[in-house]
Amino acid sequence: MTTSVTAEPARSPGVAELLRLSDEFTFALYPAESCYLLDVSELERPGVTVFVGRDEDGGALGMAALVQKGDGSAELKRMFVHPDARGRGLAAGLLGAVEAEAARAGVATLRLETGPLQQAAIALYESRGYARIPNFGDYVGDPHSVCYAKTL
DSSP: OOEEEEEEOTTSTTHHHHHHHHHHHHHHHSOGGGOOOOOHHHHTSTTEEEEEEEETTOOEEEEEEEEEOSSSEEEEEEEEEOGGGTTSSHHHHHHHHHHHHHHHTTOOEEEEEEOTTOHHHHHHHHHTTOEEEOOOGGGTTOTTOEEEEEEO
């Protein structure tokens, strides 16, 4: 199956369904106070770029967002691949698109937060050169959060 990854508006077709599925997935694993999910209005803010992976028919299969902090750093948010599309390399494609845009924008450090139960995500991040860091920002003190960073 051929997929493409492009930057798109947060309200593009299929994104709401990916957000809904991502919410369900996250809330099934972690308590609500440990779920740091941006909603569609937050994804529309300046400095946020949403990437969507689509199949050849235009169906939304996955997404990720780059949130620039304005200090030379950025955070990866809302990385999610539809369960039916997992194992095809789409997450790596989304991560690559986020990293390329971050580098183009002059971001020096890309950080992210994930949960300790998301071993496939952790394996992807570690294989792409992300190193475990102390929890930062809202994640400090949350036992359901693990944080990573990569210098671009």
